[in-house]
Amino acid sequence: MKPLQNDTFLRALRRQPTDYTPVWMMRQAGRYLPEYRASRKHAGSFMQLCTSPSFATEVTLQPLERYPLDAAILFSDILTVPDAMGLGLYFEEGEGPKFERTLQQEEDIQALQVPDMAKLHYVFDAVSSIRQALDGRVPLIGFAGSPWTLATYMIEGKGGTDFLTAKKMAYARPDLLHHLLNITAQTVTQYLNAQIAAGAQAVMIFDSWGGALSHDAYQRFSLAYMQTIVAGLTKTAAGEPVPCIVFTKGGGLWLESQAAIGADALGVDWTVDLGEAKRRVGHQVALQGNMDPAILLSTPAAIEAEVARILASYGHGHGHVFNLGHGITQWTPPEHAHALIQAVKTMSPAYHQA
Amino acid sequence: MKPLQNDTFLRALRRQPTDYTPVWMMRQAGRYLPEYRASRKHAGSFMQLCTSPSFATEVTLQPLERYPLDAAILFSDILTVPDAMGLGLYFEEGEGPKFERTLQQEEDIQALQVPDMAKLHYVFDAVSSIRQALDGRVPLIGFAGSPWTLATYMIEGKGGTDFLTAKKMAYARPDLLHHLLNITAQTVTQYLNAQIAAGAQAVMIFDSWGGALSHDAYQRFSLAYMQTIVAGLTKTAAGEPVPCIVFTKGGGLWLESQAAIGADALGVDWTVDLGEAKRRVGHQVALQGNMDPAILLSTPAAIEAEVARILASYGHGHGHVFNLGHGITQWTPPEHAHALIQAVKTMSPAYHQA
Numbered sequence: 001m002k003p004l005q006n007d008t009f010l011r012a013l014r015r016q017p018t019d020y021t022p023v024w025m026m027r028q029a030g031r032y033l034p035e036y037r038a039s040r041k042h043a044g045s046f047m048q049l050c051t052s053p054s055f056a057t058e059v060t061l062q063p064l065e066r067y068p069l070d071a072a073i074l075f076s077d078i079l080t081v082p083d084a085m086g087l088g089l090y091f092e093e094g095e096g097p098k099f100e101r102t103l104q105q106e107e108d109i110q111a112l113q114v115p116d117m118a119k120l121h122y123v124f125d126a127v128s129s130i131r132q133a134l135d136g137r138v139p140l141i142g143f144a145g146s147p148w149t150l151a152t153y154m155i156e157g158k159g160g161t162d163f164l165t166a167k168k169m170a171y172a173r174p175d176l177l178h179h180l181l182n183i184t185a186q187t188v189t190q191y192l193n194a195q196i197a198a199g200a201q202a203v204m205i206f207d208s209w210g211g212a213l214s215h216d217a218y219q220r221f222s223l224a225y226m227q228t229i230v231a232g233l234t235k236t237a238a239g240e241p242v243p244c245i246v247f248t249k250g251g252g253l254w255l256e257s258q259a260a261i262g263a264d265a266l267g268v269d270w271t272v273d274l275g276e277a278k279r280r281v282g283h284q285v286a287l288q289g290n291m292d293p294a295i296l297l298s299t300p301a302a303i304e305a306e307v308a309r310i311l312a313s314y315g316h317g318h319g320h321v322f323n324l325g326h327g328i329t330q331w332t333p334p335e336h337a338h339a340l341i342q343a344v345k346t347m348s349p350a351y352h353q354a
Numbered sequence: 355m356k357p358l359q360n361d362t363f364l365r366a367l368r369r370q371p372t373d374y375t376p377v378w379m380m381r382q383a384g385r386y387l388p389e390y391r392a393s394r395k396h397a398g399s400f401m402q403l404c405t406s407p408s409f410a411t412e413v414t415l416q417p418l419e420r421y422p423l424d425a426a427i428l429f430s431d432i433l434t435v436p437d438a439m440g441l442g443l444y445f446e447e448g449e450g451p452k453f454e455r456t457l458q459q460e461e462d463i464q465a466l467q468v469p470d471m472a473k474l475h476y477v478f479d480a481v482s483s484i485r486q487a488l489d490g491r492v493p494l495i496g497f498a499g500s501p502w503t504l505a506t507y508m509i510e511g512k513g514g515t516d517f518l519t520a521k522k523m524a525y526a527r528p529d530l531l532h533h534l535l536n537i538t539a540q541t542v543t544q545y546l547n548a549q550i551a552a553g554a555q556a557v558m559i560f561d562s563w564g565g566a567l568s569h570d571a572y573q574r575f576s577l578a579y580m581q582t583i584v585a586g587l588t589k590t591a592a593g594e595p596v597p598c599i600v601f602t603k604g605g606g607l608w609l610e611s612q613a614a615i616g617a618d619a620l621g622v623d624w625t626v627d628l629g630e631a632k633r634r635v636g637h638q639v640a641l642q643g644n645m646d647p648a649i650l651l652s653t654p655a656a657i658e659a660e661v662a663r664i665l666a667s668y669g670h671g672h673g674h675v676f677n678l679g680h681g682i683t684q685w686t687p688p689e690h691a692h693a694l695i696q697a698v699k700t701m702s703p704a705y706h707q708a
Contacts, residue, residue, distance in 0.1 A: 164648050164683060171652035214624035214646050216663065252607050253625055270568035271607055292568050294518050298525035329518060
């Protein structure tokens with residue numbers, strides 16, 4: 001395999017000097033791209049894209065063919081993990097993901113076990129296949145959902161906004177929820193380590209629903225388990241440490257505590273002023289973010305103005321990975337994504353000069 | 355009309371000494387109460403409860419019959435305002451509120467006008483009727499939605515989570531959105547002043563969706579218009595200033611700027627540590643909040659523990675109004691709401707001793 005030709009993203013995660021601010025977009029392989037929609041039609045379904053290493057490789061590389069991105073991210077879904085834990089993931093057309101079974105009864109939760117990672121071989125095969133196909137162009141990011149986020153799906157059986165059943169358990173039966181989170185954290189640790197063994201060069205933990213918790217419950221039920229995972233991450237086969245990004249959507253109030261769990265970088269959404277975030281976390285971590293993906297629906301001029309604002313807010317210095325604060329929406333015109341990436345490439349070098 | 359017998363809530367909003375921490379619950383007149391469900395069945399629909407002063411009075415007083423609450427809040431809906439602005443509010447069973455018309459075209463937005471307040475007479479009649487019925491027991495809170503929050507409904511035609519159309523306008527046509535927000539802010543100011551004239555003793559501005567904006571867009575598209583409203587509020591007929599509470603759900607990152615717009619108190623949700631919030635806003639404003647309503651689904655013991663934690667977090671001193679961080683859910687057992695209120699009454703006096 002060729003050596004890595006563009007390590008800007010990995011260097012930024014380690015807060016090392018770079019010539020410009022690296023950029024990638026969450027959900028960059030997605031429905032806004034006509035070539036993705038064609039692949040999905042060909043594959044038949046979203047899950048068939050995920051479970052076929054060749055399809056997963058194809059769609060992972062599509063945005064890299066269009067844009068000068070600084071990282072690729074494994075095409076997969078955070079819900080592969082609860083599916084492997086026996087909950088029965090399925091998708092209904094026009095609705096979000098759902099599970100055939102939920103974990104609400106004590107006996108079901110007590111019976112939960114870390115699954116055999118062989119059930120997730122299709123993910124690790126996809127990682128190997130994508131690494132091969134990337135041929136050293138840019139680093140490949142592996143990922144998983146946070147234990148709390150996965151637990152909300154496992155308890156509620158679907159995505160939600162209020163998470164009333166999961167929260168009821170958090171307050172009425174914290175022992176049960178902690179058991180569920182503990183098994184899930186062990187599973188996610190093994191899952192990310194298997195992705196690293198297969199070739200992932202950075203990993204990201206998506207805590208999509210941590211922001212729904214109280215500041216106090218967040219520490220106990222979400223952050224603590226992400227800390228466990230970060231502490232359990234292994235190095236690459238070559239003995240290199242693998243940078244880890246932790247992203248709690250809606251977690252901007254808690255950056256200080258997030259910065260202390262040992263991750264290399266924090267994802268931040270658009271509710272946070274990036275300069276203020278940088279001041280709050282100091283030199284502990286790099287920051288990744290934070291444009292509102294809704295802005296990509298506006299105009300190239302507005303997109304460029306927002307890129308300029310975000311770069312200026314972070315200011316001079318290294319340790320910033322430009323990204324959106326959430327996945328790119330399916331209604332984004334592909335040329336608007338291009339305007340974003342081009343603006344970062346054009347304007348960011350000024351912030352990296354000595 | 356009898357003089358006010360319990361001014362604890364109003365004193366706390368003004369950061370004056372009180373004997374205990376006053377408490378009320380957002381959406382305290384609601385579906386979790388069997389007597390509310392009976393009234394709604396009798397009235398026929400939610401909107402018939404709102405538009406009938408006698409029904410609105412009946413349901414407003416129901417929670418006060420059960421619990422020793424320190425404030426009543428007008429039973430109404432924030433969407434009465436866009437309805438009066440001509441958008442055609444309707445409710446479909448099992449779905450959220452919707453509008454027959456949306457504001458997306460330039461000519462429709464330019465044609466928007468401040469409506470005749472006579473269209474909202476049923477709200478002001480309800481305020482008068484409730485004041486009469488309260489007979490001085492506790493103060494009555496009037497309320498309105500924030501211009502940004504109302505604008506999201508007017509632009510999207512329904513509630514949302516991403517607000518992509520409204521945000522697209524914010525970035526592609528900020529002039530149009532500012533026009534819409536300006537007309538709406540004038541309308542809300544007149545609306546709250548008419549509630550004050552009818553007898554409201556405090557007012558609250560609900561910025562339910564301000565937290566979806568970027569930190570930068572929040573200041574321009576939400577907070578600035580709430581500041582306009584606060585500055586335009588009139589005194590009571592007796593010449594008393596009327597305390598105003600501003601609540602941006604999910605706006606905990608921006609408390610400092612919220613505290614500077616001239617409101618008496620800020621609502622805070624459960625993502626914020628109340629002691630930290632108190633430190634951040636200093637003596638500028640009182641704070642109202644901030645228990646996660648999901649906790650009311652758990653157990654009386656867990657509810658009491660959380661009340662104790664929140665009271666201890668705010669600590670000694672005045673200026674705290676105990677509340678939830680969002681409306682009480684319909685699945686709350688009424689005795690759990692009682693446990694919350696009783697716990698505040700029992701534990702809070704210790705924090706108000708000299």
